[in-house]
Amino acid sequence: MKSQTLTYREALRIAIEEAMNADERVVLLGEDVGNYGGCYAVSKGLSETFGSNRIIDTPLSESGFVGAGIGAAIGGMRPIVEIMTVNFSLLALDQIVNNAATIRHMSGNQVSIPLVIRMATGAGKQLAAQHSHSFENWYAHVPGIKVLAPATVADARYMLGMALKDPNPVMFFEHVMLYNESAAIPMPEDCPDMCSALVRQTGTDISLVTYGGSLPKALEAARQLAQQNVSVEVIDLRSLRPLDTGTLFRSVEKTHRLIVVDEGWRTGSLAGELCALVAENCFWSLDAPPIRVCSEEVPIPYPKHLEDAVTPQVAKIVEAVLGLLKQEIVS
Amino acid sequence: MQTDISKKHTDINKIHMDIAHIKFLFKQMLRIRRFEEKCAELYTQEKIRGFLHLYIGEEAVAVGIMQALKPEDAVFGTYREHGHALARGLSMDKVMSEMFGKVTGSSRGRGGSMHIFDVEKQFYGGNAIVAGALPLAVGLALANKMQNKKNVVVCFFGEGAVAEGEFHESLNLAKLWHLPILFVCENNGYAMGTALAISESEQHIFRKAQSYGLAAHAVDGMNVVEVESAASQYCNSIRNGDGPCLLECKTYRFRGHSMFDTQLYRKADEVDEWKSKGPIKKLKRWLEANDKLSADELIEIEDEVAAEINQAIVFAEGSPLEEISDLYLGVYAEEES
Ligand SMILES: Cc1ncc(C[n+]2csc(CCOP(=O)(O)OP(=O)(O)O)c2C)c(N)n1
Ligand SMILES: [Mg+2]
Numbered sequence: 301m302k303s304q305t306l307t308y309r310e311a312l313r314i315a316i317e318e319a320m321n322a323d324e325r326v327v328l329l330g331e332d333v334g335n336y337g338g339c340y341a342v343s344k345g346l347s348e349t350f351g352s353n354r355i356i357d358t359p360l361s362e363s364g365f366v367g368a369g370i371g372a373a374i375g376g377m378r379p380i381v382e383i384m385t386v387n388f389s390l391l392a393l394d395q396i397v398n399n400a401a402t403i404r405h406m407s408g409n410q411v412s413i414p415l416v417i418r419m420a421t422g423a424g425k426q427l428a429a430q431h432s433h434s435f436e437n438w439y440a441h442v443p444g445i446k447v448l449a450p451a452t453v454a455d456a457r458y459m460l461g462m463a464l465k466d467p468n469p470v471m472f473f474e475h476v477m478l479y480n481e482s483a484a485i486p487m488p489e490d491c492p493d494m495c496s497a498l499v500r501q502t503g504t505d506i507s508l509v510t511y512g513g514s515l516p517k518a519l520e521a522a523r524q525l526a527q528q529n530v531s532v533e534v535i536d537l538r539s540l541r542p543l544d545t546g547t548l549f550r551s552v553e554k555t556h557r558l559i560v561v562d563e564g565w566r567t568g569s570l571a572g573e574l575c576a577l578v579a580e581n582c583f584w585s586l587d588a589p590p591i592r593v594c595s596e597e598v599p600i601p602y603p604k605h606l607e608d609a610v611t612p613q614v615a616k617i618v619e620a621v622l623g624l625l626k627q628e629i630v631s
Numbered sequence: 632m633q634t635d636i637s638k639k640h641t642d643i644n645k646i647h648m649d650i651a652h653i654k655f656l657f658k659q660m661l662r663i664r665r666f667e668e669k670c671a672e673l674y675t676q677e678k679i680r681g682f683l684h685l686y687i688g689e690e691a692v693a694v695g696i697m698q699a700l701k702p703e704d705a706v707f708g709t710y711r712e713h714g715h716a717l718a719r720g721l722s723m724d725k726v727m728s729e730m731f732g733k734v735t736g737s738s739r740g741r742g743g744s745m746h747i748f749d750v751e752k753q754f755y756g757g758n759a760i761v762a763g764a765l766p767l768a769v770g771l772a773l774a775n776k777m778q779n780k781k782n783v784v785v786c787f788f789g790e791g792a793v794a795e796g797e798f799h800e801s802l803n804l805a806k807l808w809h810l811p812i813l814f815v816c817e818n819n820g821y822a823m824g825t826a827l828a829i830s831e832s833e834q835h836i837f838r839k840a841q842s843y844g845l846a847a848h849a850v851d852g853m854n855v856v857e858v859e860s861a862a863s864q865y866c867n868s869i870r871n872g873d874g875p876c877l878l879e880c881k882t883y884r885f886r887g888h889s890m891f892d893t894q895l896y897r898k899a900d901e902v903d904e905w906k907s908k909g910p911i912k913k914l915k916r917w918l919e920a921n922d923k924l925s926a927d928e929l930i931e932i933e934d935e936v937a938a939e940i941n942q943a944i945v946f947a948e949g950s951p952l953e954e955i956s957d958l959y960l961g962v963y964a965e966e967e968s
Contacts, residue, residue, distance in 0.1 A: 335896040336824025359794030359830035360761050360822055387760070391795070426681035426732075428743050430759040598962055601953075602681060602743030603732030609955045 311457035330382030366392035401444030429599035451515035475513030497544035503533035566594035686714035688885035691910035695858025710745035727943035733950035762795035791822025824896035840877035852880030
C-alpha cells in the first residue's frame, strides 16, 4: 500500500476523526474548535462531520472547560480537550494539577480519568512574552498525568489515538513550528508505543537528546556535524512523563557524552532532570559533563533576532557539541 | 440598538461638545483607521510580524472613552490596543516602531503589537491573556484609593473576556472594596469565531456587572459622542467616590480577529451591514449633513493623518534593532548601587 503524505496538522485531524468514528464517547471541546476551525486549524471541518454536539465550542473559560473535561471523563466520556496554547493552560493549571493528576490516587484508585488535553506550545512565531512558552516540563513534574510531545508527523498521526486509549489523563503538546511540517505516514504497526523514546539517528560520538519542536533543529545540527566527521546520535524522547530512561542510558553508555536540547528555560528544565538522571545512572560511562542547550532566561521578546537569540538554534547546538568534544578528560 | 445621530445631538448639547471637539473626535478615529490600514499593508510586507489584531470598526470606543480621562488616570488594554494607545496620546512614531520591533518602540520593541506600554502616559498595555488585565486594573485602583488619589483606572476588554473567572473576581473585588475603576466592555459580538450567543447564557454584559452592584449600562459603541458622554458621566461619579462602573459598548470589528482569520463563522452581509453604520462614516455623514465638514477640510484632515503615518514609518524604518548583547535587559530591576 502506498503511504500517504500529510502535514502534522492534517495528521492530528485524521487521528481525531478516526477516534471519533471508532468511539462515540470521544468528543472534542475547546475554544473555537468548531465554527472557527481551531486556532491552528487542526479541527477544521470536523464540526460539519460530527456536529456541534461532539465538536463543542466553549467560551473563554479554560479552568471551567478543562475541569468539565475531567468531570466528563469521570462520567464515562472520552474527551479531547483543546487548549489554544500552553500559555492559556495556566488558567486551567489548578484543574489539571489538583484534580486530573490527583483524583485517582486520593480516591484510593477508585476514579479513572481517561482524558486527553491537547495544546500548542513553543516559540518561533514572534508572538512575544505571553504566547511563546514551553511549559511541558511543568506538567512533566507532576505524577498522575502523562506528558507527550510528538515531534514528527507520524507521531502526530498515531500517538493521539494511543493517548485516547490510555486510562490516565494525558497532556499532548504540539509545537507551533511543527504544524506545517509534512511527511509520509508509516503503517500503524511501525509506530512504537507512545511512552518509548526513539533513536532518530544513530551515532557514536555524542548523544543529542531532545523532544518536540527542537527535534528538527537537533537533526539539522547532526547533519552539519556529520560533514565535520562527528557522529551524533539523536534521541527523540516523545514521552516526557514517563521517561524512557532505558533508551537514554543505552545511548549514553555507547557515546559517553550527553547534550540535551530543550526549549524550556534552563533553570529547572527537563534538560536538567535528564542530566541528573544520566549523572546518577551513567556517571562512570561519561567522558564529559552532561550539557544543556536551553532557552535563555528571558521572557520571549518579540523581534525575530532576539527571539532567535533566546531559543535553541542549530548553530548553538553545533557549537555545544564541538565544545564538548574538545573537552579533555583530566585525571 | 442603534440610536440616530440627532439624538446624539442632544447628548452633544448635554456635555457641551462644540463642533471643534467633534471634529477632533473625527480626526482621532481617522488616525486610528488609517494607521491600522497601513499596518495591515506592512504586515503583508512582513515589516510587522507575530499577531496583529486590528481595531478597525471599533474606533469610537477608545476615542470616546479617552476624552473622559485626565493625564493621571490609568488605562489597561488588550492585544487589540493600537487604537487605545493612539487615542491615549502615545506618539505614533513609538507605536509604529514597537510594531517593527525596534528599540525606539514604546516597549523597546520587546512587546510588539500586543504589548504597547507607556507609563508616562499611564498606559499599562497591551495584555494578550484574555481578561488578564482586569485584576491588575483593580489593584491599581486599590493603590489609588489607599493613597487618596482621585484618579480613575479604565480597563478595556472584549465580551469574550467575561466568560473568564477573572472578570467575575475583578468586578466583585472592585465593588467590595468600592474602587475608582471604570470597566469598559468592547462587545463586538465575537471572541475569535465564537459568537456571543453561543458563549454566554446572559448576553447583556452590563447585567452581569449590575448583579455585582456596579452601575452599568450599554451604549452604541459606533457612536463616539454617545460613548464620550457616558464615559464622562461615569468618570465623574467615580471621581465623586461613588465606586466602580461598567460601560458595555456595542460595536463590531470589520476585519478578521487577527491577520490569520478566514472568517468562516460570519456572513459577508453581516459585516457589510455593520460597516454601513461604521463610527467614522456615521460621524462624517452627520458633519456633512450639518455643513460642518467641507470637502477641502476633509482632504486637509486626511493629508495631516497621512503625513503623520508616513513620518511614523520613516521613524520606525530608520530606528535600530536592540543589540543582542542587551538581551537580558529588563528581566530584573538593575542593581541599586
Ligand atoms: C486566556 C486566553 N485564552 C485564549 C486566548 C486566545 N484568544 C485571544 S483573543 C481571543 C478572543 C477574545 O475575544 P474578546 O474578548 O471578545 O475580544 P476581541 O478579540 O473580540 O476584541 C482568544 C480566544 C487568550 N489570548 N487568552
Ligand atoms: Mg469580542
